[in-house]
Amino acid sequence: MIALLRTPGPVRRFLLASLQSSIGNAIGYVALLLLAYDKFRSPWAVSLVLLADFVPAIVLAPVFGALADRSSRRLLVVGGELLCGAAFLGLAFADSFAVVLALALVAGLGTAIYHPASKSALAGLAGDRAEVAMGALVTTWSAASVAGPALGAALLLAFSPSLLLLLDAATFAVSALVLSRLALDREETVAGTDAASVDVNLAIAAGELVTPHDGDEAVGHGVRAGVRAARAVGGLSAVVGAGAAATLAFSLMNVAEPLLATDELDAGGAGFALLVCAYGIGSTIGALRGRADARFLLVSLAGGGVFLCASAIAMTLEVAAATFLATGLFAGAVMSSDHQLVTRMAPEAIRGRVFGLKDSLDSLAFCTAFVGGGVLATLGGARTVFAVSGVGALVVAALAAVVLRQAGAIAATAR
16 A cells, blocks of 8 residues: 555545545544534534534435446546535634534535545546555545644644634645546446446346336435445445444444543543544554455454453553554454455446445444444443444454355455
């Protein structure tokens, strides 16, 4: 993966544009949450803004994924980045919480447009290096999740949140400019009206009854199109489902992290920052090691479950830091591997729909984890959340192993 960043060319430009945009977005969201709290003076302000980032993807990512298979991916990618940039530009001057929330929804819409199209476009741009490029993309996200908040906290010592929001808007503009100059719309073997026949063939392979117009309806019914496309490829739906379930399991811990550090371990804010940093470093390294291998995905998911359970019984900050680092390693490997497997298993003509479905399910998993983690923490405390999260990851790994083995995906993707 590092070789892609060292080698000049369009893939490197794509990845570097994504890296700077992701870091800027992480900085921007630190400022946005502070701005939302300042305008509304309630923890609900933070929750509503976070939901605004996920809801558009849950509802609309499959639709935009379907569009990415039928229209210009470059137009969708650049349009999504510009929409996010415009939203954060407006947020820098927002004067009420209602405006902040509305613009946060616009930013979420831009993200929902951007992600399915960008993943599909990167795979096409990278050609026979598509899987490695997808792993590198996930690594840039992990690295940004560590560097962005740290840089944002440092910048807030000298600058206002509004200035950080302007900085975020600028990174989206830079990304849009770079991506607009790349060949993201490759000639496809199936395009236009032929895409509808591919939909029909896929639906028949999945055992579904279709009509001649079903391909046209797929854009309007993105979730159905994504599910149908995933089901038509042996093991692909299991990979997408396992990825979403893994996101749910690993994201539950986000709610419990500060409680474990401050209450259970009595380590205060500094201890919490150490745990977050350890997890982020681990996830970045793990993402670098990910590969398109179903067995590797399952082992990584099980390993993450084991160390989540270990975090539940950690009695000192040092032990917790070690378990968080290990959990991050496996979580990063899971996220990288499942993206690479989707890239490898999904045919080019339907890749947008599959990624759209994946983005929708992953976003739903994040939201469910935030709510479920809060409920579990209230009822049983931080350690209960980690225990449930770890056991859940182990159960998902076991179930996915059975389904993937039956579909022949484990042997087919072994390396």
